[in-house]
Amino acid sequence: MKEDLMDIICCPLDKHDLDLDVAERDDEEILSGTLTCTECGERFPIEDGIPNLLPPDMREEAPA
């Protein structure tokens, strides 16, 4: 993801801002890292350049 996306993305649960922690980046994009909600503390991974902002109940491979 491009870093300026931080201007508009937020926690899907409470809509508060996210803190960005970069693990790996190239010239243009953040390739991996973590987004953490400044309010509820929920953590969302950035995987292969794409933030996974699915709420936890959709992210987990819960049994059908």
Added chain:
Amino acid sequence: MEDRSRAGVRRTYERIGTHFSKTREYAWPEVESFVDEADACETALDIGCGNGRHAALLADVADRVVGLDASRSLLDAATERVGSRVSLLLGDASRLPLADDCVDLAVYVATLHHLPSAADRRASLDELARVLGPEGRALVSVWSTAHDRFDAPEDAETGFDTTVDWTLPGGETVPRFYHIYAPAEFERELDDSGLETVSFEISSGNCYAVVVAET
């Protein structure tokens, strides 16, 4: 076995995404017209972007385009197709990870009807209203009882839930949940949500509504 949850919808598209994406090459003409008529803007959003075929249109008029989908497999196809021009997000259409009022132009095409409960669909329309800016506009489409393949009358008051099988190249079928809308029902749901309908039409068995956020 069919799993009627948003997580289930996501799993379905993780399974069929690669094949599904190859069959969704071209933009729909109704979406092309909507985007053609839009003014240049800062931020555009495609909810349920799939392989990015409509997000690519938005990139012609918006400085920044966000494509959101619940399926990583479809987003991988989108990365290949439009990844350099579109910011892709894995997310839930009924709990958008986007700030209030940040979107100027949105398309939400052939996706709302996959949300498995009326409450999810209502929440999703309210979420679209929340993220649309004061001048923002969106095109929302759903499959409807006006389509030839359904016996239900076009003028029914309510639609119905059904499953439509997706056949993988090996012949295996994967059921997909749909809520088929009666046009009157879709208009009612839009009225009840935080959106206001600017125009409404039925085309090729789908309902299309151009909407703005209620003021």
